[in-house]
Amino acid sequence: MRATRFFISTLKEAPADAEIISHKLMMRAGLIKRLGSGIYNYMPMGLRVIRKVEAIVREEMNRAGAIEMMMPVVQPAELWQETGRWQKYGAELLRVKDRHGRDFIIQPTSEEVITDVARSDIKSYRQLPINFYHIQTKFRDERRPRFGLMRGREFTMKDAYSFDRDVASMQVSYKIMFDAYVRIFQRFGLQFRAVAADNGAIGGTGSHEFHVIADTGEDDLVYCPTSDYAANMEAAVALPTTTERVAPTQQLTKVSTPGTVKCEQVSELLGISLDKNVKSLVFAVDGTEDGSVKKQLWLLLLRADHQLNEIKMHKVAGLANARMATEEEIVEWFGCVPGYLGPIGTKLPINIVADHTVAMMTDFVCGANEADYHLTGVNWERDLPLPMVADIRNVQAGDPSPDGKGVLAIQRGIEVGHVFQLGTSYSEAMKATFLDENGKPQFLQMGCYGIGVTRILGAAIEQNFDEKGIVWPAALAPFSVVLCPMSYDRSEQVKTETDNLYVALQAAGVDVILDDRGERPGAMFADWELIGVPHRIVIGERGLKEGKLEYQGRRETAATAVSVDEMVAFIQEKLAA
Incomplete structure (x- = not known):
């Protein structure tokens, strides 16, 4: 392929609406053009x-x-x-x-x-x-x-x-x-x-x-570095952080906690770590219009430093169609405004689900179902019966691996x-x-x-780029090799050697493009570095005087001199590697 017979439309700057690096580089390299919201033309490159x-x-x-x-x-x-x-x-x-x-x-x-x-x-x-x-x-x-x-x-x-x-x-x-x-x-x-x-x-x-591994990825991947366990965050099994519930050491006590509607505020006021707190999340399941099934409210209990996994929550029996409860519903069932809710002393009967980690906690803190008050020293089976227990949280780095072979790590x-x-x-x-x-x-x-x-395309670029542009893996690059002749339109020697090499590479089955546009070297190199072609060969009069061409890989910082006669075999070896 000759560049003058192809369509190259690079840009110095990315459009203002391009947000992440792959979007910016694909637009700048002329790979795609926006037609409408979320709809693109796939350009020749x-x-x-x-x-x-x-x-x-x-x-x-x-x-x-x-x-x-x-x-x-x-x-x-x-x-x-x-x-x-x-x-x-x-x-x-x-x-x-x-x-x-x-x-x-x-x-x-x-x-x-x-x-x-x-x-x-x-x-x-x-x-x-x-x-x-x-x-x-x-x-x-x-x-x-x-x-x-x-x-x-x-x-x-x-x-x-x-x-x-x-x-x-x-x-x-x-x-x-x-x-x-x-x-x-x-x-x-x-x-x-x-x-x-x-x-x-x-x-x-x-x-x-x-998943392609990339820091800009939208998904959290959970894996164990010392075993084969791997899952996305939605499906990763969250085991309890401790294997047994220790004996209580505190008495159940109602304490004044004015203005502390967040667990972090409660922990600071009481001088305890956040992992001693239990937070309450309330969901509603609507009844049928004919009244044959009544509305139900569900209280989900998580350790305060853990996050709810709604995918897992919806798989709990009875919660498939759950939605967040309104403040009016919460006051009706709990007799209290949000911020001070807990499993003890609700106004109306509530379905309660405790996460596995919460079920193993001792002497924990939760809301007292009374504004400006919390309960300390709360213990299962002494102060309240153990409710339904289910895995309803996101895992955290350092949690035990479900296969028992180490601890979990998270990457994007x-x-x-x-x-x-x-x-x-x-x-x-x-x-x-x-x-x-x-x-x-x-x-x-x-x-x-x-x-x-x-x-x-986007995923590959998010994993393979530098300050100059895209760095395509060899199998995905639009062209494997680009020929960059110096003064192609002015030097007969450069033109002849470039054309000969171009024909020889094509005959060897190499996916090559010849940049015959007559661009200045800096502009020509910048285009192909932006586009991300893995292998570049420069043909110039100075090198030809010594029978040499200049090769540089896209990931390399310096060029290598290769004899004219050996270049095809050299490139074939690079491509095979």
Whole structure:
């Protein structure tokens, strides 16, 4: 490729609305151009990177036995109504009507469509297992699109769907795809971590997320440095911080704590550490309109220095549809304003859930359900019965690892892939069955596997950049090598040697671009450092007098002189490494 026949549109400064480094660098390097909120044109330079991502994904999907097909961007609402996701998916699902007033959606994913294919065409156990995938445009109507391709509304995703006869077979398919994902991210040349995850809106029984490690990531990844345990914050198991509850040493006492509505204020007033305090969070579960089910209030108890994990909280029996209680509801049930609430002496009966760590606490402090008062020396089974106990908090660095092999650490990551064990959640809803060896119908066992193709670009840049611009991993770079001739349009010798090298590299299968634009050296080098091409060769009259060319890797601080005759072999060795 010659630069004069390509489209290069670099910028000295990033647009004002570019927030994080990947967004800024993609805009400056001319990889993307904003069309609307969360919607981008993929410019030629960016599209080359996307095609390289897709090529690696395709090769590994095919290697894993998946079969490529293509499902439509626009899907009929009836399929989503069958599974209930028409209502459940929420505002991110873009709903549209055609000219006849029929409902459709712009797909965020394709579980319903592929299940419809399966129930029509898979009749016998002899057709199983089978795995379909496609690489297709998706749309999710984000409330606040931001960070360029990291949190856009329109994006490209590879999603695959496996169908099996039973759970054991589905888990085999899941492992095959998990291993394929490991190979994919290894080939991308990215630092990544696979973590246990919550299934969220997709549903199912188990899942793992694949995260690119980056300080700017939106997700907290929990892992044990001395074992294989890893999970995202939503799914990480929070064990009690102590293994036994010690005997009480204090008497239950009501103390005056005027104006202390926060646990930090109570701790300061009483001269105790924050981890001796228990904080109270109140949620409401609404009753039915006909009154057959009454409204309930729930009191969740956490150690004051811990944070509630709402994903875990909603999985507690009875709390799936919980919402934060209003102040009026709190006063009605507790007889007290927020800030002084606790589990002892509520005005009306309250459902109480204590986190595992709280259940092991002794001589703790909590609200007295009376304004300006707290209780000290509170102890389970002496002062109040032990309530329901559940894991409802976020883990913290230093917590014991659930596998008993060390303590937990936390790092930031960017989610770029997710694999799910769906089970029969979709096949049952859509009546997708096959006939087993005995001629009896059975529900298909499903798996689902997604990779954010366009999100890979942003994640790779967040992990690989410097003050000059992008530093692409070799497998993802838009071009592997750039030729930067000095005075290409004025020196016949430089032009001849550059053209000869260009032809030789192309013949050797090297993805090379020749910058024949006639730019000044500083401007030319700045463009390619910004774009992030891994290997640069400079051809100049001074070096040619000695039979030398100048090579410099994008991560290197100094150039290396290489003879003209050896340059092709030198580059091939660099690319192979």
